[in-house]
Amino acid sequence: MTLVSASGFNVPIGGVTPSTITGQTLTQAGLYAQDQIKFDRFFLLLGLRNDWTTTVTDNRMTFTSTTQSDSHVSWRAGLVYEFENGIAPYVSYSTSFQPAIGVDRLGNPFKPITAEQYEAGIKFQPPGHKSFVMGSVYQLTQQNVLTTDPLNVLFQTQTGEIKSQGVEFSATIVPTEGLNLVxxxxxxxxxxxxxxxxxxxxxxxxxxxxMASLWGDYTLQSGPLKGLQFGGGVRYAGFTYATSANTLQIPGYSLQDAMIGYDLGAISPRLEGVMAAVNATNILNTQYVSECSNATNCLYGQGALVLATLRKKF
Known part of the structure; x- marks a missing residue:
């Protein structure tokens, strides 16, 4: 796989004049193997991957070129035990490698982003039911994560290491035919x-x-409006900081969404799988900050948006 990028001209900031007209070519090759083994009620997943990358950076102001080559082995392993009642505890460990295309404000190519994650959790799906519940705890450590350069917001720089610890919960509940709660x-x-x-x-x-979200939708199962679907939900994101020094806190926000659609297959078998829908996001037109490049440069998020769609499933 080969990717090509270019960075444009930038006005010097803070007295530093960067070499900012560069072209970059990234070539990546990978070899991987994966196997899933079942014994009794245990399921073991093993995976191994080797990546080779070569990044060629051309400085179009000095007419010089630099080459950066990297090779990395990453792997993952996971073990699940499935009880007869639908409960399935699991543990997993994985590492990752991702080349980072681009250059910093001085024209230096980025190092690859690496990470490792430990995770343990429980999945539950009652036998014969569509409902599904999952909870997990994890620890994720990442190296060379890209972030906005505080000295020049038009460029990115790399943070040494970020460690994240957290919990996740998700559920899809189907209490009756046609009703879905996510x-x-x-x-x-x-x-x-x-x-x-x-x-x-x-x-x-x-x-x-x-981060949290709640969504519900219902599809009429009978009557003259059979196939009519409607739903709504809310999304919430907690506070963030505009800078890695945490000098400015951005408040959290919640957004409301809604939809209405109709399965045209209820009209004619020829239209089976065709759905017409109208989706609305941020229906209350809430004003919120979606991202910041530094403490003085932030952007508002998307306002109220309504989209009409027509799709077909095959």
Missing amino acids: EAFSYNNPKITEGTASEINHMPAFVPNV
């Missing part, structure tokens, strides 16, 4: 463990500590 909640406690003195033990910029 819930999700996550609490994350990310901390910068390696970086500048102003960043250590602080939260990464614009990473919410809490």
Whole structure:
């Protein structure tokens, strides 16, 4: 796989004149193997992958070129035990490798992003039912995470290490035919463990500590309006910080969504799988901050949006 990027010209900031006209080519090759083993009620998943990447960065102001080559082995393992009553506890461990395309404000190519994660949880699906519940705890450690450069917001820089610990819960409840309730909640406690003195033990910029959502929809199963579907829900994101030094806190927000649709297959068998729908997001037109590049440069999120769609499932 080959990717090509280019960075544009930038006005010098803070007295530093970066070499900012660059072109970059990333070539990546990977080899992986995966196996799933079942014995009794245990399921074991094992995976191994090797990636090779080569990044060529051309400085179009100095007419020089640099080459960066990386090779990394990542793997994962997971073990699940399925009880007869539908309860399935599991544990897993995984590592990852992701090349980071682009250059910093000085024209230096980014190092690959690496990570490792420990996770344990429980899944539950009652036999013969569509409802599904899942809860988990995890610890994720990432190195070389990209973040906005505080000295020049048009560029990114890399944070040494971020460690996140959290819990997640999700549920899909089907109490009766046609009615679906979907819930999700996550609490994350990310901390910068390696970086500048102003960043250590602080939260990464614009990473919410809490996220939650609730959605419900119902499809009429009989009568003259059979196939009519309607639903609504709410999404919540907790507070964040505009900078990794946590000098400015951005308040959390909640958004409301709604939809109405009609399965045209209820009219004619020829239209089986065709759905016409109208979806509305942020229906109360809530004003909220969606992202910040630094403490003085933030953007508002999308206002009320209504989309009409026509889709077909095959």
